[in-house]
Amino acid sequence: MRILGIDPGFGRVGFGIIEQASGNDWKAVAFGCIETSPKNKFVDRLLEVRNELVALIKKYRPARVAVEELFFFKNVKTAIEVGQARGVILLTAVESGLPVDEFTPLQVKQSMTGYGRAEKGQMQKIVATILGLKEKIKSDDAADALAVALTAAQCLWMSRLLEQKK
Amino acid sequence: MRILGIDPGFGRVGFGIIEQASGNDWKAVAFGCIETSPKNKFVDRLLEVRNELVALIKKYRPARVAVEELFFFKNVKTAIEVGQARGVILLTAVESGLPVDEFTPLQVKQSMTGYGRAEKGQMQKIVATILGLKEKIKSDDAADALAVALTAAQCLWMSRLLEQKK
Numbered sequence: 001m002r003i004l005g006i007d008p009g010f011g012r013v014g015f016g017i018i019e020q021a022s023g024n025d026w027k028a029v030a031f032g033c034i035e036t037s038p039k040n041k042f043v044d045r046l047l048e049v050r051n052e053l054v055a056l057i058k059k060y061r062p063a064r065v066a067v068e069e070l071f072f073f074k075n076v077k078t079a080i081e082v083g084q085a086r087g088v089i090l091l092t093a094v095e096s097g098l099p100v101d102e103f104t105p106l107q108v109k110q111s112m113t114g115y116g117r118a119e120k121g122q123m124q125k126i127v128a129t130i131l132g133l134k135e136k137i138k139s140d141d142a143a144d145a146l147a148v149a150l151t152a153a154q155c156l157w158m159s160r161l162l163e164q165k166k
Numbered sequence: 167m168r169i170l171g172i173d174p175g176f177g178r179v180g181f182g183i184i185e186q187a188s189g190n191d192w193k194a195v196a197f198g199c200i201e202t203s204p205k206n207k208f209v210d211r212l213l214e215v216r217n218e219l220v221a222l223i224k225k226y227r228p229a230r231v232a233v234e235e236l237f238f239f240k241n242v243k244t245a246i247e248v249g250q251a252r253g254v255i256l257l258t259a260v261e262s263g264l265p266v267d268e269f270t271p272l273q274v275k276q277s278m279t280g281y282g283r284a285e286k287g288q289m290q291k292i293v294a295t296i297l298g299l300k301e302k303i304k305s306d307d308a309a310d311a312l313a314v315a316l317t318a319a320q321c322l323w324m325s326r327l328l329e330q331k332k
Contacts, residue, residue, distance in 0.1 A: 050261070070246050073242055079245045080245050080246075080248075080249040083246040084250065086246070086249075087252065087257075088257045090208075090212055091253075093209070094213050095216070
């Protein structure tokens with residue numbers, strides 16, 4: 001089973017696809033960052049995000065999608081802009097018939113580190129370690145997206161364990 | 167030529183389609199409000215908005231779409247939620263190949279009343295008068311959507327006048 005994790009945005013959208021290797025052991029299939037040009041009109045940037053995501057879903061065929069929730073913003077303008085991009089991301093997932101899980105940044109950090117205070121650099125190292133990646137994850141956004149996917153994976157795993165115990 | 171105006175939201179999305187009768191004289195073709203159920207999951211409400219809009223565009227075949235900008239919110243949470251719905255609305259318009267015009271609430275009010283301080287009730291009356299509607303427009307959201315469409319119509323008309331003068 002594959003999970004697509006997404007760190008939402010309109011200028012940079014992190015994505016990370018993980019695959020169940022065995023049990024609760026997951027490996028990275030692909031990760032990176034969709035970037036849209038600030039030279040383009042905002043609506044066209046939304047369309048770029050949409051088209052890139054549709055292509056990713058078609059190529060990697062994830063079974064579900066995990067999207068980070070928006071949390072903190074310096075101003076309402078940015079919140080609305082990123083919100084609009086996140087709407088496009090949610091729509092694309094749900095239109096593809098995929099179940100969508102949503103996690104707050106705190107939930108993701110707690111899931112990855114056991115406590116909610118990981119710095120960016122730490123998260124990238126932890127995610128790389130969990131996934132057994134030899135190379136450093138260069139993009140913050142890609143690392144966040146992989147972390148969201150791993151959080152969804154962990155939730156699934158835990159809920160299956162609980163079901164087995166019943 | 168037809169213009170589809172939209173007052174964005176996720177619980178209630180106002181829409182209004184106007185058609186050029188002659189010169190700068192416009193009539194209402196259809197207007198109303200897409201409502202989504204709070205019982206449904208947020209992502210499914212986004213999908214409902216999407217599907218209803220696609221159906222409206224297919225049925226009425228507007229030449230362009232005008233969407234009100236988001237402006238004031240009591241809290242960031244609401245801004246993000248409505249932002250997500252607006253992203254879906256913008257995407258649907260641009261994917262349909264339609265040019266998108268965006269106007270702030272102030273621009274719409276100024277366009278309708280000459281000054282930016284119209285109350286809700288006033289706007290509904292003015293919009294109904296401009297469009298020659300005999301019945302009252304019951305929905306605030308539909309009246310706002312018609313006002314946005316009329317603002318786009320006025321902008322088009324003014325820019326054509328300017329071009330002719332050149």
